[in-house]
Amino acid sequence: MQRNMYTRITIVLFIIGLMIAVQYNTMQKPAERDTRDIWAIREELAQEKQRHSTLLAEIRSLQEVVGRYEQSEKVNQQAALTETFNRLKLQAGLTEVKGPGVILRVEPAAELIAMGYEIKEISPDLLTQLLNELFKNDATSVSIDGNRVVQTTAIRDINGRTTVNSLPLSSPPFAIYVGTSDFKAAQKMYNSLQASTFIDSFYLDNYKLVIEEPIEHLQIPAFDQPLTNDYLAEVKKGD
Amino acid sequence: MWLPFLGLIFGLALGLLTNIQIPSMYENYLSIAVLAALDTLFGGIRAQLQQVYDDKVFLSGFFFNIVLAAGLAFLGVNLGIDLYLAAIFAFGVRLFQNIAIIRRILLIRIDKKRHNNKKTPVE
Numbered sequence: 001m002q003r004n005m006y007t008r009i010t011i012v013l014f015i016i017g018l019m020i021a022v023q024y025n026t027m028q029k030p031a032e033r034d035t036r037d038i039w040a041i042r043e044e045l046a047q048e049k050q051r052h053s054t055l056l057a058e059i060r061s062l063q064e065v066v067g068r069y070e071q072s073e074k075v076n077q078q079a080a081l082t083e084t085f086n087r088l089k090l091q092a093g094l095t096e097v098k099g100p101g102v103i104l105r106v107e108p109a110a111e112l113i114a115m116g117y118e119i120k121e122i123s124p125d126l127l128t129q130l131l132n133e134l135f136k137n138d139a140t141s142v143s144i145d146g147n148r149v150v151q152t153t154a155i156r157d158i159n160g161r162t163t164v165n166s167l168p169l170s171s172p173p174f175a176i177y178v179g180t181s182d183f184k185a186a187q188k189m190y191n192s193l194q195a196s197t198f199i200d201s202f203y204l205d206n207y208k209l210v211i212e213e214p215i216e217h218l219q220i221p222a223f224d225q226p227l228t229n230d231y232l233a234e235v236k237k238g239d
Numbered sequence: 240m241w242l243p244f245l246g247l248i249f250g251l252a253l254g255l256l257t258n259i260q261i262p263s264m265y266e267n268y269l270s271i272a273v274l275a276a277l278d279t280l281f282g283g284i285r286a287q288l289q290q291v292y293d294d295k296v297f298l299s300g301f302f303f304n305i306v307l308a309a310g311l312a313f314l315g316v317n318l319g320i321d322l323y324l325a326a327i328f329a330f331g332v333r334l335f336q337n338i339a340i341i342r343r344i345l346l347i348r349i350d351k352k353r354h355n356n357k358k359t360p361v362e
Contacts, residue, residue, distance in 0.1 A: 009246075009297075012276075012297075013246040013250065014246040014247065015276070016247065016250065016273070016276045017251040017254065019250075021255045022254050022259050022269065025259060027266070
């Protein structure tokens with residue numbers, strides 16, 4: 001009889017424990033619900049598709065390189081190497097680029113100067129944001145006031161002066177050259193910049209951002225400083 | 240004697256490790272059910288200490304209270320009256336009363352033990 005009682009109480013306590021644990025779980029870690037609707041899912045799918053196609057394009061270009069090497073193995077290996085070298089230099093921004101693009105001019109807002117507003121240095125954050133927007137819109141090469149933007153470019157405030165590649169920007173007006181892969185991309189860039197809020201953002205800093213019509217022939221200077229890479233190491237032959 | 244506690248620990252572990260969750264709309268019901276279960280548990284302990292424990296009363300009270308509490312909450316939701324507050328109030332008050340009685344009984348027992356211990360060396 002006594003034993004029977006303990007068994008029953010044990011079962012009851014087991015149920016109580018389980019209930020408390022479930023309640024605790026529910027209060028502490030609410031299950032994340034998938035709240036995406038069909039459009040959000042479609043958008044995500046589209047993004048993944050885009051990545052897929054980018055990766056495929058990359059694979060194809062690398063396969064082309066491999067093919068070229070294999071072909072030229074007998075004929076002329078040096079030519080293939082030089083070609084790769086030049087392509088990498090172009091990618092790194094060490095060569096001058098000519099092609100279609102858009103010119104952005106940053107000028108002090110004349111009416112604000114007339115009203116006696118003080119024009120301060122342009123903020124590095126604003127420039128960085130603009131750069132991000134440019135690269136988001138498929139810019140291939142950018143130069144700010146004649147300084148080519150490469151992978152290691154830093155836009156920062158040094159002693160109150162805004163610098164690009166550690167060189168201070170000349171006082172406005174200065175120009176930002178944006179190169180694109182083709183003229184259509186340049187037009188798209190122009191339209192999206194016109195529609196963006198950057199004109200207003202620059203005006204908040206007492207600057208006027210003039211976005212010029214896209215042109216076919218734009219010359220973007222090369223990166224002229226030594227390119228440092230602290231983290232890359234040469235691969236030994238045979239590795 | 241320790242078997243019931245093992246049951247409690249086993250239940251807690253099972254719930255926490257398997258990470259079972261219930262839909263948030265049933266949270267209210269479960270919280271009231273937990274309260275009812277705790278109330279019954281402490282009622283059972285009190286009855287045991289007062290030597291009036293009855294297995295049938297305990298078991299039926301456990302399940303009946305849980306169902307009644309959840310049912311009251313359900314009715315309250317459908318009628319737009321916060322009836323679950325009545326359940327929380329009733330069970331809460333009883334929980335405190337039961338625990339208070341358990342405390343007193345235990346205190347009296349401890350006192351008695353001390354008294355006995357003091358008396359024995361004299362005799």
